[in-house]
Amino acid sequence: MSATAPLTWRLARVRETVDETPTARTLVLDVPGWRGHRAGQHVDVRLTAEDGYQAQRSFSIASAPESDAVALTVERIDDGEVSPYLAGDVRAGDELELRGPIGGPFTWSVDDGGPLLLLAGGSGLVPLMAMLRHRAAHASTIETRALISVRRPADAIYRAELLAIGPREGLDIRWTYTRSPAPEPGGWSGRVSAAMLAELGPPPAVAPRVFVCGPTGFVEHAATLLVDAGHDPLRIRTERFGPT
């Protein structure tokens, strides 16, 4: 077994906060000593109350490894313990404790190659966004398809940035709206379906690397559609978001 240095808690300072949607906020963090990460990894964040009580949770990294800051996007869950604080109370200049990066199977780098298929439910887009940003940072033309399921256009995080980077060579990013018609051409309405996946591609025959992230119901549904369509289960990586 390889000896590995412990993942120590580091002090992160909030450089800025960015409201992505009415319920999701990005924290852009300066983390002195950060050793870099792979797209798709997450960190643990620890908060400490005045009386010493602590709470820690995991959050996916939204920024590309090439970024000079670590960005986390937090969806506020109203009855959550940690997310209302991070997505509501935190201000630029605040300090947080953080350790990571963590996670190996749910990561991708341009060196891994493609084709790539990314399926996101709601804020499950966060780790997939790190992959898309990493791909863009390398001006990669690796064949990449992404489908993002949200309730309504106003719930779609990173929408302006994604509309700005796509479509271009090798990249096709689509949204489906479960409670609204699609405002943009190429968009869909309704739950992710076999027909949407067939139209989007890449087909199982070219054995894409598939990453699926979102709430459990979304992940179970999407992964089942993929397996039924003939994708190799071993090429499908999943990550599920729970309320925190």
Place this chain on the structure above:
Amino acid sequence: MPPISRGFRGRRPDVDPSRLPPGQYLTRDFPVLSYGPTPHTPLDQWSFTIDGAVDAAASWDWEQLTALPAENFTVDIHCVTKWSKLDTTWTGVSLDTLLESVDSEAEYATAWSDGGYTTNVPLADLTDGQAWVVYAFDGEPLEPEHGGPARLLVPHLYFWKSAKWVRGLSLTLDDEPGFWEVNGYHDYGDPWREQRYQGD
């Protein structure tokens, strides 16, 4: 000293704090975590096998395993992603019962599952009433997303050691890290010592 998170109050658990390992929070839900699609192996193609460093392998099909003496028990479970769930009730077969069928000098076991998952556990942590192959939760058949038809249950270690969709144990003389253990997670995973990641 960690920095005080200005304005953070937190939500103190409404249980005896001695039941929550460090860094854990209480949940009443049953979150689901897995790194790939949920497998659906038909029961007539299911078996549980103990092999590896054994004199002779032992195997049970679904009918044979569920015909073995079962235990109903209630335990607390602790996931490395920070949630803990108290007083969960399971039904299954003690690994003491299953391991009686093999002779071995092994000191470790690698549990393996449909879908390719593996996790390593010292054999000493699987015996003496500490581990089970369970097939019911709260008196109902275990749902596929929670590891059904059967999963390993080793409640005194972080829950990734309780392999979902378990199909067998491969006994080994040496410790052989499993899926998460080669991906930065702790080799042993004791929640009370907060052994989440390598080096903890």
